Amino acid sequence: SQTIHQWPATLVQPVGSPLSLECTVEGTSNPNLYWYRQAAGRGLQLLFYSVGIGQISSEVPQNLSASRPQDRQFILSSKKLLLSDSGFYLCAWKSPGVGEQYFGPGTRLTVT
Amino acid sequence: GNSVTQMEGPVTLSEEAFLTINCTYTATGYPSLFWYVQYPGEGLQLLLKATKADDKGSNKGFEATYRKETTSFHLEKGSVQVSDSAVYFCALSRISSGSARQLTFGSGTQLTVLP
DSSP, X not given: OOEXXXXXXXXXXXXXXXXXXXXXXXXXXXXXXXXXXXXXXXXXXXXEEEEETTEEEESSOSSEEEEEEETTEEEEEESSOOGGGOEEEEEEEEOTTOOOOEEOOOEEEEEO | OOEEEEXXXXXXXXXXXXXXXXXXXXXXXXXXXXXXXXXXXXOEEEEEEXXXXXXXXEETTXXXXXXXXXXXXXXXXXXXXXXXXXXXXXXXXEOOTTSOOEXXXXXXXXXXXXX
């Protein structure tokens, strides 16, 4: 069966510090991968998605970036965090050709 | 473009009450429709789905029927439990040529079930 991991689970970082969040998927190959942010409240904002290694599409311009160095690894980064980057970051995967996505447990990021 | 509209929350019910969370969508063609549930501090879990008109998705006592004529996918459960307290998201997915299918989410509905 497929599983998706995210780490760290929680993170507290000062403004201006760098960020690296990691997401890995097991039990599948060539997944489509997604990064979402969920700010206070409930709405989900799609940040990035990837259909293959090295292929990244950005949905919202911001000081975040994403990379996919391996087939089942998706990384979210920032060189300098802003207070507004605080939120709950969710990674998701899906098989090509189907609609449903499967979400990881999330990373709670607090920028102080 | 695609959009999903959910009923405003929060919704508060007593245990064993009947639940309906309304969801309507706007999309061209025939999207697939989903309900996700998010428990506090966790990621989203796929609750149920329907891929064509008149399909009924069901799971854990929850049901939703894909109604093309009313562009709706309302979530129902006959008897809610305290453990059903969570945020519920309606979503749709359409084929987007040349790119990965994406989900369009509603804003979420907070459900609280009281004992």
